[in-house]
Amino acid sequence: MTTTALDGPLSGIKVLDLTAMLAGPFTTMLLTDLGADVIKVEPANGDRTRSIGPYRVGDDPDQALGGYFQSVNRGKRSIVLDLKSNEGSTKFRELVRVADVVVENFSAGVMERMGLGYESLAEENPRLVYAALRGFGDARSGKSPYETWPAFDIVAQAMGGFAGITGPLDGTPLKSGPGIGDIFPGTLLALGVVAAVRHAEHTGEGQFVDVAMYDAVLALCERIVYQHSYLGIVPRPMGNGHPLLAPFDIMQTLDGWIAVAAPSDHHWRILAETMNRPDLSDDPRFVNNAARLANIVEVRKILGAWLANQTTAAVVDSLGGRVPIGPVNDAADIFNDEHVRLRDMLVEVEQPGSDAPVTIAGSPIKFSSTPARVRGRGPKLGEDDADTVLVEWSTVHDSVSDSPNAKGNSADG
Structure with missing residues (x-):
């Protein structure tokens, strides 16, 4: 891919980041990767994830950034403000006047109690996009009976329907490995911010942008909604299978595990021929997806018996590029996969206090001219100065305001 610019598509967008933990920082991480200037506004003791780790053996704990913090705060800057104090609140308002976006994931009412709620900040800057991420949303968008409940990833996975359809066939619910109850809401909020910024520019x-973790996970589990509406059923855990497609499974090989998805008749025919069972293509029990779904136990038995005598590498060699298949990779496999290297999905960043860099996940969004990329390590606590940021942002703000092409501050602008 040839790039013609080093700035991302959100270059020039100024973001005040009041988020902590995973969901909110993932939102602002995406904005940072896309080129926005994100200022992490932290209390004197910093984001709680700064102390969680993990750290490498030999890293200086007084300087090093833990993996949790580094991964989702890369490329940001950090200032320290006590928003509960008059001085801190005043300085924050000064920054808001020249900012484009504020993102926060406090519990409902926290910002209002500090006198920094959306309506108050919008008076300072009518163009401000104010984005909030909470477990059960904000009353401005619809008051939830759970509005005051605290929430973490696992709660969102449970209440939003994900855990109820994930797990073995015996019905035992499971959460996902990654924190999708944080990461998916955070991703949706980033999308909402970008859409609202575009609206403000025009x-x-x-405006106020609101994503509830519960809502986001429910949207992720959209299949259970139409299944219940169309069929009147309550979907339960399906193991590694699929309620509408067959075969569509993760199964054991001689030396590992592999995903196999061949619900189309074309792919099923290739699979049958590779297993030296061409008769399966014309067998009425397996002739199409509906038939295979009705006889899924037999499909799994036949396919499972063949896979159990094949190495994962042999299956990949015989079916890769012909049938949708893929090995179940662990972290070591991913670090050794050429795809990951060629797509810049493992990125080295500086580790303060060490000459050896650390590796974090890269940006999955690719552009031809305005690349998204990891723009550096995470910030040390208070590494930047609020007054310096204010001067920088004010200069940019004034130059944009003076531009003959600048939009006005009303719908008629």
């Missing part, structure tokens, strides 16, 4: 009108 109209001069900012």
Whole structure:
């Protein structure tokens, strides 16, 4: 891929990041990767994830950034403000006047109690996009009976329907390995921010953007909604299978595990021929997806018996590129996969206090001219100065405001 610019598509967008833990920082991490200037506004003791780790053996604990913090705060800057104090609140308002976006994931009412709620900040900057991420949303968008409940990833996975359809066939619910109850809501909020910023650029009108973790996971589990509506069923855990497609499974090989998806008749025919069972293509029990789904136990038995006598590498060699298949990779496999290297999905960043860099996940969004990329390590606590940021942002703000092409501050602008 040839790039013609080093700046991302959100270059020039100024973001005040009041988030902590995973969901909110993932939102602002995406904005950072896309080129926004994200200022992490932290209390004197910093984001709680700064102390979680993990750390490498030999890293200086007084300087090193833990993996949790480094991964989702890369490329940001950090200032320290006590928003509960008059001085800190005043300085924050000064920054808001020249910012484009504020993102926070406090519990409902926290910002209002500090006098920094959306309506108050919008008076300072009518173009401001104010984005909030909470477990059960904000009353401005619809008051939830759970509005005051605290929530973490696992709670969102449970209540949003994900855990209820994930797990072995005996019905025992399972959460996902990654924190999708944080990461998916965070991703949706980033999308909401980008859409609202575009609206503000065209109209001069900012707005409040709200994503609830519960809502986001429910949207992720959209299949169970139409299954219940169309069929009147309550979906349960399906193991590694699929309620509508067959075969569509993760199965054991001689030396590992592999995903096999051949619900189309074309792919099933290739699979049958590779197993030296061409008769399966015309067998009425397996002739199409509906038939295979009705006889899924037999499909799994036949396919499972063949896979159990094949190495994972042999299956990949015989079916790769012909049938949708893929090995179940662990972290070591991923680090050794050429795809990951060629797609820049493992990125080395500086580790403060060490000459050896650390590796974090890269940006999956690719552009031809305005690349998204990891723009550096995470910030040390208070590494940047609020007054310096204010001067920088004010200069950019003034130059944009003076531009003959700048939009006005109303819908008629």
